[in-house]
Amino acid sequence: MAGSWVNLAERLGSDLHLELTGPGSRRAALTRALRSAVRDGRLAAGARLPPYRSLAADLGLARSTVAAAYSELVAEGWLVARQGSGTRVARRTEAARVPRVPKPTPTRPAASVHNLRQGQPDAASFPRVAWLAAARRALNAAPNEAFGPGDPQGRHELRRALAEYLARARGVRTTPDRIVVCSGFAHALRLLFGGRVLRGPLAVESYGLAFHRAVLAAAAVRTLPLTLDEDGARTDELAGLPGVRTALLTPAHQFPTGGPLHPERRITAVEWARTCGGLILEDDYDGEFRYDREPVGAVQSLDPERVVYLGSVSKSLSPALRLGWLVLPEHLVAPVLTAKGEREAWASVMDQLTLADFIESGHYDRHLRRMRQRYRARRDRLVATLAAQVPHIAPTGIAAGLHAVLRLPPGTERSVVEAAARQSIALDGLADFRHPAAVxxxxxxxxxxxxTPSDHGYGPALEALGRILPPPAEG
Incomplete structure (x- = not known):
């Protein structure tokens, strides 16, 4: 017998694999296997071993063989046997010690005291109780087939809930069969361009996430920047970009400079796509959060066949959920599903079902309303602190979203970012988001x-921020 799985679940809480190999008798092989299991830590100190009869039956050995092996290990101090409590692993640290692999020296910098980086929602406000209740309801209601291989398009329950929600809250015109569930915006880009559904070159806004540009570069997609001003991207420039038939925009809230895309420029973008047979990729990354303005609907509603609408729960709930969606023109559904593959390999089916229940039960709307109030209060506190400490620096792009842009005097950005690092303040300079080819x-x-900051840490973070900002120019 080369080896055997012994089911000790009722006695030890898990299976134990014993290799009965090597020279000598079956008793010697069992003794070596048990001694090895204790030495390696697979049998923990204090763990109870099965009775002779049970282990003998599991391994196909005589009871006397098991009894003799136990006795030998008791005599050696590996096991202890007491009347009424059976045979257990002795509490000897030398026997149960597991060799430890030295931990590598961390390469990431130590966490900053004040985290004022963009892109993260308030983790402490995740609706744990409501989410858990939705998960329980979803689990109880899930059909048996939900526990098989996942549909690459995503669960119908979630696509139906998203179609209804996006139509109501964002003005999106779609049906469940035009939605493909993914794990987030970056995954959507990889499906569209890495999967060769779309090809470059791609027009992008002159400020955006370098990470997204890196995802596109990895798919050999060249990006060409559009000029930005107070009305958003200059979409009139699209017609002059050679070879470009696809444009990536953030119309509801330009990232990171802030502000919605002007209505005329929205129309210009859609008309350009119609004329050249192109597409607009609409990144609606935080469209739910607006404070001082009316909601700005999705550009997708102007022409669902010329706009791919991209969204996720990364800002509204948590990036840890890894759930996003593409709302596609009809002709792109099949190519995207081909790029994704035959089975769902990214988004958990149970998370999809839970989100569907969370939306349909009204908890998602209630959570968003609560977070709008919370983030608005955070924004107002930032504005008030700046007005009190550095009134010459006014925040911009604050009518919506989870971040603000503070314009600095020319030539001061790098020194301020360095000063922030010395004071353990994590934040980003605007230059970090600038497209390298922007003119x-x-x-x-x-x-x-x-x-991101906790409630008790937000005040000190703002005070620290005020201390590193440059004073007003003299004269």
Whole structure:
């Protein structure tokens, strides 16, 4: 017998694999296997071993063989036998010690005291109780087939809930069969471009996430920047970009400079796509959060066949959920599913079912309303602190979203970012988001996220921020 799985679940809480190999008798092989299990830590100190009869039956040995092996190990001090409590592993640290692999030296910098980086929602406000209740309801209601291989398009329950919610809250025109569930915006880009559904070159806004540009570069997609001003991207420039038939925009809230895309420019973008047979990729990353303005509907509603609408729960709930969606023109559904593969390999089916229940039960709307109030209060506190400490620096792009841009005097951005690092303040300079090929004049500034800090840490973070900002220019 080369080896055997012994089911000790009722006695030890798990299975134990004993290799009965090597020279000598079956008793010697069992003794070596038990001694090895204790030495390696697979049998923990104090663990109860099965009675002679049970282990003998599991291994196909005589009871006398098991009894003799136990006795030998008791005599050696590996086991202890007491009347009424059976045979247990002795509490000897030398026997149960497991060799430890030295931990590698961390390469990431130590966590900052004040985290004012953009892009993260308030983790402490995740609706744990409501989410758990939704998960229980979803689990109880899930059909048996939900526990098989996942549909690459996503669960119908979630696609139906998303179609209804997006139509009601964002003005999106779609049906469940035009929605494909993914694990987030970056995954959507990989499906569209890495899967060769779309090809470059791609027009993008002159400020955006370098990470997204890296995802596109990995798919050999060249990006060409559009000029930005106070009305958003200059979509009139699209017609002059050679070879470009696809544009990536953040119309509801330009990232990171803030502000919605002007209505005329929205129309210009859609008309350009119609004329050249192209597409608009609409990144609606935080469209739910607006404070001082009316909701800005999705560009997708202007022409569902010329706009791919992309969304996720990364800002509204948590990036840890890894749930996003593509709302596609009809002709792109099949190619995207081909790029995704035959089975769902990214988004958990149970998370999909839970989110569907969370939306349909009304908890998602209630959570968003609560978070709007919370983030608005955070934003107002940022504005008030800046007005009191550094009134010459006004935040911009604050009518919506989870961050603000602080414009700085020319030539001061890098020194302020370095000063922030010395004071253990984590934030980003505006230059970090600038497209390397942008020709428009750059502005010095900071991108300050106000969603991440804890309640007790937010005040000190703002005070620390005020101390590192430059004073007003003399004269």
């Amino acid at each position: 428009m004049p750059g502005h010095d500034g900071l991108v300050v996220g106000y969603a």
